[in-house]
Amino acid sequence: DTGVSQNPRHKITKRGQNVTFRCDPISEHNRLYWYRQTLGQGPEFLTYFQNEAQLEKSRLLSDRFSAERPKGSFSTLEIQRTEQGDSAMYLCASSSIQLTSGNTIYFGEGSWLTVV
Amino acid sequence: GENVEQHPSTLSVQEGDSAVIKCTYSDSASNYFPWYKQELGKRPQLIIDIRSNVGEKKDQRIAVTLNKTAKHFSLHITETQPEDSAVYFCAAPPAGGYQKVTFGIGTKLQVIP
Numbered sequence: 001d002t003g004v005s006q007n008p009r010h011k012i013t014k015r016g017q018n019v020t021f022r023c024d025p026i027s028e029h030n031r032l033y034w035y036r037q038t039l040g041q042g043p044e045f046l047t048y049f050q051n052e053a054q055l056e057k058s059r060l061l062s063d064r065f066s067a068e069r070p071k072g073s074f075s076t077l078e079i080q081r082t083e084q085g086d087s088a089m090y091l092c093a094s095s096s097i098q099l100t101s102g103n104t105i106y107f108g109e110g111s112w113l114t115v116v
Numbered sequence: 117g118e119n120v121e122q123h124p125s126t127l128s129v130q131e132g133d134s135a136v137i138k139c140t141y142s143d144s145a146s147n148y149f150p151w152y153k154q155e156l157g158k159r160p161q162l163i164i165d166i167r168s169n170v171g172e173k174k175d176q177r178i179a180v181t182l183n184k185t186a187k188h189f190s191l192h193i194t195e196t197q198p199e200d201s202a203v204y205f206c207a208a209p210p211a212g213g214y215q216k217v218t219f220g221i222g223t224k225l226q227v228i229p
Contacts (some may be wrong), residue, residue, distance in 0.1 A: 008142070009141075025179070028210075033216075033217065040224075041222070042205055042220060042221050042222040043160065043205070043216070043219050045216050047218075048216055055216075056216050062197045072154075075188050081187075091159065091160075104150060104162060104165065105207070105209075105217060106162070107159040107160050107161070108159060109158070109159050110159055
């Protein structure tokens with residue numbers, strides 16, 4: 001499977017613990033996105049990278065969230081001191097930016113986080 | 117960044133009828149308009165997209181129409197089937213690509229057998 005890969009797929013953690021999710025984008029895709037989705041809502045933008053540079057981070061994102069893409073390939077999303085409100089599906093997506101013909105985004109299967 | 121408004125938020129149709137979902141966008145320079153389908157518990161998947169140099173694109177029972185003047189685009193599903201039941205999202209990535217991509221709120225489509 002050469003699509004976007006995320007792991008773990010499911011994570012149950014106690015409130016206050018730290019969690020980290022990993023995303024492997026489609027190879028050679030230079031853009032990588034993180035979204036959060038809760039039941040009945042659309043994907044909510046968190047942050048995105050162009051190669052290794054983090055270009056934008058949602059203002060709604062607290063300081064407990066941090067994302068990295070150190071070599072411009074895979075990315076990690078870490079949530080520190082988790083809270084019950086962090087429970088959601090965390091979606092990673094990637095694309096190959098084409099300035100003249102659009103920006104098709106491909107999503108991974110998502111990582112489900114449950115904070116108890 | 118771009119603003120995308122999608123409606124209706126829910127839509128119920130009888131099997132065999134047509135369904136139409138509409139999105140409006142604010143960035144007049146946007147030139148690419150995708151539609152995603154998300155089944156319960158699964159990832160959003162691209163089902164059809166359109167570039168700004170055409171007004172309509174069809175793929176079997178689904179079609180997308182674009183009105184650049186009015187800045188809206190619509191998803192049309194004909195002869196709906198129960199397996200079309202899902203949540204559908206639109207997006208209007210800003211031109212140039214140097215901004216985040218945001219999605220509409222989604223339309224929950226229910227096809228009643």
